[in-house]
Amino acid sequence: MAEDKMVQDAPVAGGTKKAGVLNRFDNPWLNWKFLGGAGILGLLFFIIFLGYQFWDTDLALSARAPLNLPPIGFENWRGQTGVPEHPLGTENSGRDMLALWIVGTPRTVFVGVIAATVGMLAGIVLGFMAGFLGGLFDDVIRLAVDIAITIPSLLVLIVIQAVLGRVDLLTMALLISLFSWATPTRYIRAQVLSMRESGYVQMARLSGVPVRDIMFKEIMPNLLPYLSASYIGNMQGAIISAVGLEVLGFGPQRIPSLGVAIFFSIEAGALFRNMWWWWGIPTVTLSVVFIALLLINLGLDEIANPRLRKAN
Secondary structure (H helix, E strand, O other), X not given: OHHHHHHHEEEEOOEEEEOOOOOOOOOOOOOHHHHHHHHHHHHHHHHHHHHHHHOOHHHHOOOOOOOOOOOOOOEOOOOOEOOOOOOOOEXXXXXXXXXXXXXXXXXXXXXXXXXXXXXXXXXXXXXXXXXXXXXXXXXXXXXXXXXHHHOOHHHHHHHHHHHHOOOOHHHHHHHHHOOOOHHHHHHHHHHHHHHOOOHHHHHHHHOOOOHHHHHHHHHHHHHHHHHHHHHHHHHHHHXXXXXXXXXXXXXXXXXXXXXXXXXXXHHOOOOOOOOHHHHHHHHHHHHHHHHHHHHHHHHHHHHHOHHHOOOO
């Protein structure tokens, strides 16, 4: 009984702490940056979900609303005021900005998710092969990564899309993924190189565990926080590339998205006509998405690396 009590009660500064009782700082996943970023994204997509349920998303198409109306509480250069039927205003082609926001936001994020997923899967396979197998695999993959990183990806994507003409969102995401595998490959290779000499990996080798199982059942679970952080960073880069292409006029212009909305606002001179809501709403939304992804990325870095956590 005395021994059990000694195991259960561990002395800590300022008193006795019950073993097995988890306080807020014992769980690295209870990270305010990670939870805050995830909460922002969750709230954003919850509002979009409600929008799909209660708002007419067909208003995101051309000629479905009056032209150039400002949001409620504001007035445009013609003296027109906002109306409840279009609370975020309308634009030059008769699109409702609220419907455009509801439809365009998930499509913009969709491009980032697809491009980051494809690039991350390629990075995992190539990074594990280079870091664990070494030899010729490492030399070839490392050379390919060095070449891919030095290529100006946005310039190449502009040339490719200029040759292909108009593409849909999925094709654009796959094109972006052609340049989103190199960074995670290098990152994963470095982590695998440091872990392949660890004791449990050496024991698995001596026990005759297949190489595939060692890589993906022994090493990968320990890299999940690092892989998650790399994935979020990849998603940020893919969204920036997609929006950049759309703003330059190379995106699928018939499909509503945040980048396409900004492109049409620039083309129609919204900046000079004081139609701030046309380009301002997509810009603020992209800023919120990037801030949320940044917080998630910082939180995952702290979860993966205990040295980054603040002492409490």
